Amino acid sequence: MDSENLYYFEKAPVTKAVAHFAVPMMLGTSMNVIYSILNAYFLGTLHNTAMLTALALTLPLFAILMALGNLIGMGSGTFISRLLGEKRTDEVKHVSSFAFYSSLVLGLIVTAAGLPLIDSIVHGLGATPDSFGYTKDYVTVMLIGSPFVVLFFTLENIVRSEGAAVTSMIGMMLSVVVNIILDALVIFVFHWDVIGVASATVISNLVASVYYAFHMGQKSQFLTVSIRWFKASKDILGNVFKIGVPVFIMSIFLGAMSLIFNHYLVVYGDSAVAAYGISSRLLQFPEFILMGLCEGVVPLIAFSFTADRLRMKHTTLFTIKTIVALAAVFGLIVYLVSDHLISLFTNDPQLIEMGSYILHVTFLSLFITGMTTLFTGIFQATAQGTAAFIMSVIQGVTLIPVLYLANQTNGFHGVVWSLVIADAVAFLVGAVMLYALRNKLQPELESLVQ
Incomplete structure (x- = not known):
């Protein structure tokens, strides 16, 4: 690890250290959402x-691919x-080389297993006769x-x-920029509609992967993509999968939840799904x-869990305060301009009304989901496999x-509120598990959850 990274891990003030690690990630993830939004905008x-x-x-399929990446990536990353x-x-x-080649193999398995079952997959995603062809086009490209x-x-x-x-x-950000450029080209120049949007997503991920691999192979002091460092020892497999499997299950549940949710919404028409x-x-x-x-x-x-547990406590407390502030700001914005946001994607009055309603309801849990993500991150970082597993399945x-019950009693409104x-x-x-594990994580965490 170079001296700059070591400084932020060990010596920088907590607010500065959190900013160093979190702000780039926040910018990166927000850019990913922007290109997801732009995909919908271009179409x-x-x-x-x-x-x-x-x-x-097709969101559940993308969730599965993300789950496989996080299975190896999050498990290996926290271990590293x-x-x-x-x-x-x-x-x-050894761990970084294992992660690189294992993820490639998992992706190839998905391609080999998914393409022969393409029609069954599209039907399983809930495609209607009108959307079947477009859904199949997108799924085919993503599987390849x-x-x-x-x-x-x-x-x-x-x-x-x-x-x-x-x-x-x-x-x-490189992935996002490439995706946006390609989206504009395939929609407005080549007129490839759904196939073009899916291809842009795959190509942009490939470009970013090459960039990361170059950093690991040429710039990083300790990470590597060299096959000669590949090692699948019991210690590596145990530590990777102890955290990676719960992350994978969580992502699969998110995909399954999206799939089930779509099946309930289809009953209320394509407009509800859109x-x-x-x-x-x-x-x-x-x-x-x-x-x-x-x-x-x-x-x-x-x-910090293995080096300085008091610093771990201060990091967690500061992160909680930041979650509260951000959730309040975003919630206020959405309640003021939700109709205008939806109208950026469609001029259909029914879609605007339904989309605005869904936004109002789901934004009520923004702070809750932020805290849930933090709880899960703490369990992952501290190798609490059982707690991480419980968090991965509880929402689903x-x-x-x-x-089921909400749909039976309140129809469309019940489906939305179930989230x-x-x-x-x-x-x-x-919250209950964090309280129960406070002494195991560190004595200092007791004051956090009391």
């Missing part, structure tokens, strides 16, 4: 609701940060590009784990800002029965 210019519906229906805190720098090369998408999410975590937050941000697709992309912006904050401090928390386990209820339950469970 929206074609005034084809079926295309917007296809884009919404703890190893650096323990000064076990030689082991870091799976290795690059999985690799991107893995390497972003690995680079960030050694403290190279700015490098991580540059890679994410409205949710637009509003969820807008909600992603503040959610990913908070996620960037919470995930950005994970390496700092992991390092809660949402399914709540969604807030599931978020609240996950928050309460996380």
